[in-house]
Amino acid sequence: MSALCYLGFTGLLTALRERVTLFWTLLFPVLLFVLLSSIFGQVGEQGALRLNVAFVNLDRGADTGFAMAVETLFESLSVEGEDGRPPVFTLHRPVSDADPRRFLEDEQRALAYGRRAAVVVVPEGFSQEIGGALRRPGELAGKLHVHYSQGVPSSELAAGVIDQMLAELDRALLAQAGRFDEDLAVRTAIQWAGSEGHNVGYIDFLLPGVVLMAFFTTGLFGVPGAILYARDQRILRRYWVTPLSIPRYLAGFGLTILGMCVLQLTVLWPLGRFALGARVSFAAAWPAAYLALAAVTFLSFGFLVASLAKTANAGQAIANIINMPMLFLSGVFFPVADLPSVLQAMVYANPLTYLVDGLRTSLGVGAGQFAPWLTLAVPLGWISVSAVVTSRRLHWDVGR
Amino acid sequence: MNPHEDALLSVHELAKAYGSVQAVKDVSFFVRRGSVFTLLGPNGAGKTTTLEILEGIRPADAGTIELFGERTQHISSDLKQRMGVLLQDSNFEPYLKVREVVALFASFFRRSLPVDEILEKVSLTEKAGALVRTLSGGQKQRLAVGVALINDPELVFLDEPTTGLDPQARRNLWRIFQTLQYAGKTLILTTHYMEEAEVLSNHVCIMDHGAIIAEGSPAELAEALGQATIIEFRAEELPAEAGEDLARRFPDLKRRRRSIILNTRDFTGGMEELLRWSREHAFLLHNLNVRQPNLEDVFLSLTGRRLRE
Ligand SMILES: Nc1ncnc2c1ncn2[C@@H]1O[C@H](COP(=O)(O)OP(=O)(O)O)[C@@H](O)[C@H]1O
Numbered sequence: 001m002s003a004l005c006y007l008g009f010t011g012l013l014t015a016l017r018e019r020v021t022l023f024w025t026l027l028f029p030v031l032l033f034v035l036l037s038s039i040f041g042q043v044g045e046q047g048a049l050r051l052n053v054a055f056v057n058l059d060r061g062a063d064t065g066f067a068m069a070v071e072t073l074f075e076s077l078s079v080e081g082e083d084g085r086p087p088v089f090t091l092h093r094p095v096s097d098a099d100p101r102r103f104l105e106d107e108q109r110a111l112a113y114g115r116r117a118a119v120v121v122v123p124e125g126f127s128q129e130i131g132g133a134l135r136r137p138g139e140l141a142g143k144l145h146v147h148y149s150q151g152v153p154s155s156e157l158a159a160g161v162i163d164q165m166l167a168e169l170d171r172a173l174l175a176q177a178g179r180f181d182e183d184l185a186v187r188t189a190i191q192w193a194g195s196e197g198h199n200v201g202y203i204d205f206l207l208p209g210v211v212l213m214a215f216f217t218t219g220l221f222g223v224p225g226a227i228l229y230a231r232d233q234r235i236l237r238r239y240w241v242t243p244l245s246i247p248r249y250l251a252g253f254g255l256t257i258l259g260m261c262v263l264q265l266t267v268l269w270p271l272g273r274f275a276l277g278a279r280v281s282f283a284a285a286w287p288a289a290y291l292a293l294a295a296v297t298f299l300s301f302g303f304l305v306a307s308l309a310k311t312a313n314a315g316q317a318i319a320n321i322i323n324m325p326m327l328f329l330s331g332v333f334f335p336v337a338d339l340p341s342v343l344q345a346m347v348y349a350n351p352l353t354y355l356v357d358g359l360r361t362s363l364g365v366g367a368g369q370f371a372p373w374l375t376l377a378v379p380l381g382w383i384s385v386s387a388v389v390t391s392r393r394l395h396w397d398v399g400r
Numbered sequence: 401m402n403p404h405e406d407a408l409l410s411v412h413e414l415a416k417a418y419g420s421v422q423a424v425k426d427v428s429f430f431v432r433r434g435s436v437f438t439l440l441g442p443n444g445a446g447k448t449t450t451l452e453i454l455e456g457i458r459p460a461d462a463g464t465i466e467l468f469g470e471r472t473q474h475i476s477s478d479l480k481q482r483m484g485v486l487l488q489d490s491n492f493e494p495y496l497k498v499r500e501v502v503a504l505f506a507s508f509f510r511r512s513l514p515v516d517e518i519l520e521k522v523s524l525t526e527k528a529g530a531l532v533r534t535l536s537g538g539q540k541q542r543l544a545v546g547v548a549l550i551n552d553p554e555l556v557f558l559d560e561p562t563t564g565l566d567p568q569a570r571r572n573l574w575r576i577f578q579t580l581q582y583a584g585k586t587l588i589l590t591t592h593y594m595e596e597a598e599v600l601s602n603h604v605c606i607m608d609h610g611a612i613i614a615e616g617s618p619a620e621l622a623e624a625l626g627q628a629t630i631i632e633f634r635a636e637e638l639p640a641e642a643g644e645d646l647a648r649r650f651p652d653l654k655r656r657r658r659s660i661i662l663n664t665r666d667f668t669g670g671m672e673e674l675l676r677w678s679r680e681h682a683f684l685l686h687n688l689n690v691r692q693p694n695l696e697d698v699f700l701s702l703t704g705r706r707l708r709e
C-alpha cells in the first residue's frame with residue numbers, strides 16, 4: 001500500500017480506537033441529532049413540524065359564536081387536511097369539566113418549561129366585543145391573547161403561524177361585515193418553505209446542519225488533536241528521518257479527515273432518513289460539492305487553530321472556546337435572527353453560515369439567504385487564509 | 401592512498417549553536433564502512449545534536465558532510481532511503497498496533513523488508529497485535545529498533561539506544577546490534593555508558609562540551625593512559641593531613657566524592673607505597689579495587705570528571 005493510503009488508513013484507525021474521539025465525532029452528533037429532532041421535530045410523524053399549542057376558551061357569555069369559530073380554526077389545523085396536509089398543531093385543551101383557569105396556569109408553566117410552543121387564550125366577552133365592533137366601524141375588535149416564548153424557535157414559529165391564521169380570520173370577519181372585498185384582495189394562505197412542493201420538516205432542516213457540525217468537529221478538533229499531539233510526542237520527528245515529506249504526510253492526513261467525514265455521513269444520513277423521516281438526499285452534484293468544500297474548509301480551519309497554538313493542549317483549548325459560538329452563530333441548528341450587531345458580524349464572518357446556507361439551498365430545504373457564489377467564495381477565502389497562516393506559522397517538530 | 405577511502409561518512413568541522421550555547425564545535429570524524437562508531441560523552445556533550453544534523457532534521461551552522469560518497473549540506477530523501485534511525489526519544493502512535501506501525505514505516509521506503517522478518521529480528525512476533533501504548537519500555541525500544549531496520553539500511557544511527565533500560569533489555573539490544581555488525585551494517589552509536597562503548601565499538605570518539613577530545617579503539621584509548629594500573633578505594637572520612645600526604649606520594653591522584661583513584665605505572669611500587677601510607681595514618685583501605693584502565697578512566701583523566709555525575 002502506498003504511504004498516502006497507509007497514512008490515511010492508520011490515521012482513521014487511531015481515531016476510531018480512541019474513545020474520546022469516537023464520542024465527539026460520531027456518538028455526539030448522533031445523540032444531538034436524535035435529541036433535537038425529538039424536541040422540535042416530533043419523531044414519528046414523517047419529520048413534519050408539529051407544534052404543541054394550548055387553547056383555552058374563557059368566553060362564557062350568552063353569545064360565544066366568534067370564540068367557537070376561532071376554536072374551530074385551531075382544531076382544523078390540528079388534524080390532517082383533506083389534501084393530505086399534515087397537522088400543524090397538537091392542540092391541548094381542558095377536559096370538559098376542568099377549571100379552565102387552573103388549566104391555563106398549568107399550561108403557562110408548560111410554556112415556560114418549553115413543553116408548549118404557545119398558549120392561546122380567548123378572553124371572556126370576546127365574542128360580544130367582536131360582535132359590537134362589527135356593528136360600530138372603526139373600533140378595535142376583540143383581542144385574542146397569545147402567549148409564547150420569545151427567542152425559542154418552536155415558539156416563534158407557532159407565533160408566526162397563529163399570526164397568519166388570525167390575519168385570515170380578521171379578513172373573513174371584515175368580509176362578513178361588508179368592509180372587505182374578498183375578490184379584490186390577494187389571497188394568502190399558510191405557505192411552507194421548500195422547493196418541490198413537499199412540506200419541509202425540521203428534520204430536513206436539521207440533517208444538513210448536523211452533518212456539517214460533525215464535519216466541523218472533525219476538522220476543528222481532529223487537526224490540533226492529532227497533528228500537535230504527534231508533534232509534541234515526537235511522533236512526527238520520527239517520520240522526518242524517513243523519506244516521507246511533509247506534503248505527503250499532509251495528503252495522508254487529509255485522507256484521514258475525509259474518511260472520517262464519509263463515515264459520519266454514512267451514519268447520520270441513514271439515521272435521518274430511515275429512523276427520523278428526513279427526505280433530503282446528499283447524492284447529487286451540488287450537495288456533494290458543498291460537503292466536500294465543507295470538509296476541506298474545516299480541515300484547513302483546524303490547521304489555522306493548530307498554527308495559533310503552541311501545544312496540543314493549547315490547541316484543544318482554542319478549539320473548545322470557538323466551537324460552540326461558531327456552531328450557534330451559523331444557523332446550523334436554528335435560523336439566526338435578531339442578534340446584536342457584534343454577534344451578527346460573527347455570523348457573517350463564519351464559514352459555517354455560508355456552507356450551511358449553500359448546502360440547504362442545494363438540498364431544497366432553505367430559501368438561500370446568500371448568493372450562491374458567496375456561499376462558495378467565503379469558505380474558499382477561509383481556506384486560503386488558513387493555508388497561508390499554516391505555511392508560515394505551524395511548526396512540524398518540537399524544539400526548533 | 402586516501403586514508404578515508406573506505407569511509408561511509410565523513411564529517412568536517414561541523415558546528416551548531418543554540419543561541420549562545422555552542423552545542424557542537426568543529427567536530428570532524430570519519431566512519432568506516434562496516435564498523436561500529438561511537439560518540440561517548442556525558443549528557444549535554446552534543447552527541448544528539450551531531451546525529452540530528454547527520455539525520456537531516458537539524459541544519460548545521462557550518463561544516464561539510466560526505467555521506468555515501470556524496471558531498472552534501474542537505475540530507476535528501478534519496479539518502480534517507482539508505483539510512484535507519486533510532487532517535488533518542490521518539491514515540492509511535494499509541495493507538496496503532498505493533499504490526500501496523502512497522503507496516504506504516506515500510507510504506508515510506510522504496511524498498512523494505514517483510515514486516516514479519518523485522519518483528520522476528522527484534523523478538524516482537526508475539527506482540528504484533530498489541531497496541532503501542534501497552535508495550536513496556538524495552539519492547540517500545542525494540543519496536544523503534546525494528547522500525548529503524550525496516551528499509552534494510554546500510555547505515556544505522558542509534559542515539560542512546562539503551563538509556564533507561566534494565567540490564568536484561570540492554571543485553572538483548574546489544575545482541576541485535578552485534579548481529580547487524582556481522583551483517584556488514586555500519587552503526588553510529590551514542591552512549592554515556594562506557595561499558596556499552598567498550599562492548600560494541602570499533603572506534604570511539606570521546607565528546608565533551610561539544611568537541612571531540614580523544615578518539616581511537618577502546619583498547620587504544622585505554623593504552624593512551626600508559627601501561628597504568630588503576631587503584632581505587634573508599635575514602636569518605638579521610639583526615640585532611642592524611643590526604644595531603646597521599647597527594648604528595650601520588651601526584652596524579654584523583655579525588656571523587658566517595659573514593660580516591662590512583663594511577664600508577666609501577667604496580668608493585670605503588671601498592672607498597674599505599675600500604676605504607678595506610679599504616680602510617682592508621683587509615684583502613686575499604687573496597688580496595690585494582691584494575692586495568694577503561695574508558696571511564698580515560699574520560700576521567702581527560703576531563704577530571706566522571707562520565708555520569
Ligand atoms: N533545541 C535546543 N535548544 C537549545 N539548546 C539545546 C537544544 N537541544 C540541545 N541543546 C543544548 O545543546 C547542548 C548539547 O545537547 P545534546 O546534543 O542533546 O547533547 P547530548 O545528546 O550529548 O546529551 C546541551 O547543552 C543542550 O542543553
Ligand SMILES: [Mg+2]
Nearest residue numbers: 447448488560
Ligand atoms: Mg542525547
